Amino acid sequence: MARRSRGHDFLYEVSSVPLQQALRHQHTAFVNFFAGRARYPRFKSRHGRQCATYTRSAFRWRDGRLFLAKMDDPIAFVWSWPEIDPAVINPTTVAVSRDPDGRWYASIAIDTGTEPEPLPVTGVDVGVDLGVSDFAVLSTGEKIPNPRHLERKARNLARYQRRMARKQRGSNNRARARAKLARAHTKVRDARADFLHRTSTRLVRDHDLIVIEDLNVKGMIRNRCLARAISDAGWGEFRRQLEYKTARAGRRLVVIDRWYPSSKTCSACGHLLATLSLSTRHWTCPGCGTRHDRDVNAAKNILAAGRAVSACGADVSPQGSSLRRSAVKQEAQPARAGIPVP
Ligand SMILES: [Zn+2]
Incomplete structure (x- = not known):
């Protein structure tokens, strides 16, 4: 395991879930490569877009507040989904990302449990x-x-x-x-x-x-x-x-x-x-x-x-x-x- 090797102690500072998710993303990248859909996966720079994916076991969502694993305080964020009340949703996945320009995002996936309504027929x-x-x-x-x-x-x-x-x-x-x-x-x-x-x-x-x-x-x-x-x-x-x-x-x-x-x-x-x-x-x-x-x-x-x-x-x-x-x-x-x- 990379965690145990020397110089990689920083991997213990975060939850294991995003690390496993990163391996899963790498697996997808190799599947796409061998299927001929994509190029060989590249190593990712620390200066590019950073992303950590938290599945259900690695975060808690309480009354619109987000707690990530191994972090004591809730994440401070600005809610940008006006038609949805953050207190009532039940997220399945949270992806925390940082753009190269320094802005941070938390993207939340929710299961609404309903099929989207088809739009009315226009005849055009x-x-x-x-x-x-x-x-x-x-x-x-x-x-x-x-x-x-x-x-x-x-x-x-x-x-x-x-x-x-x-x-x-x-x-x-x-x-x-x-x-x-x-x-x-x-x-x-x-x-x-x-x-x-x-x-x-x-x-x-x-x-x-x-x-x-x-x-x-x-x-x-x-x-x-x-x-x-x-x-x-x-x-x-x-x-x-x-x-x-x-x-x-x-x-x-x-x-x-x-x-x-x-x-x-x-x-x-x-x-x-x-x-x-x-x-x-x-x-x-x-x-x-x-x-x-x-x-x-x-x-x-x-x-x-x-x-x-x-x-x-x-x-x-x-x-x-x-x-x-x-x-x-x-x-x-x-x-x-x-x-x-x-
Ligand atoms: Zn003609």
Whole structure:
């Protein structure tokens, strides 16, 4: 055991539960690595985000006060969950974390014991084309512009980074400069998370069926010209949010094959162009003469393809309440399908 080896006495100062949880997280990391989903796990720096997970046996929750194992006093915190009374909940897990900018958080998981209520049916479906110049273009013609948080704040990041690099290693000035840099990074991250949550929540609230393309995000990031813009946009996180929010709200999310030629197909007559360069923003269909906005046309095709997929899925079942619930559960995993090229 690492605890017994020399120089590791500090491991006795904390509860054994977060230590075991850290091993469990490491196990998950190796499982993901061997399954080919992730890279080899890295050692974690003391200066990065720190996190300790306490399961039920390692903390006590009394009248909205949190007592962690091996700590005598309750943790002082600010409650940020206005619609829930901290005195009546019964947490299952508490994760205490510290961001690199020095802010501490306690995240509490509770078991509500009830299924989330499905949202009322809207009768509206939508296809979503994710892009770089606009974050998303909807089949309705609406364009959601990219807020470009990193680009706008990159100058700040570079300046703080330079300032820190000039300070002597190990000095107090360097520590202060590092905290400022971490704060700037946090601002970018918070702004991006806020934008993604607002956008995904709105899409899920306003539509019964949401269709997106399966993007090869990792492959696209390898393209250096696009890497910054694509990482900045946060498509992977956006899709993750759509997946759990649609499942929670009883909506449907369909992910169509990334090789489906959504840009090159005419959404009015189905005519397929041989080529369409990335710089062409508008084009006229040689088959039916319709004038297309490149991204809106793609979003319309994505919607049509998603409807075709969901029509041959479980959607034909009658709308009984028990059947409905089981259908919702299945859809927690988004449907995948290949669309034949017309
Ligand atoms: Zn056409």
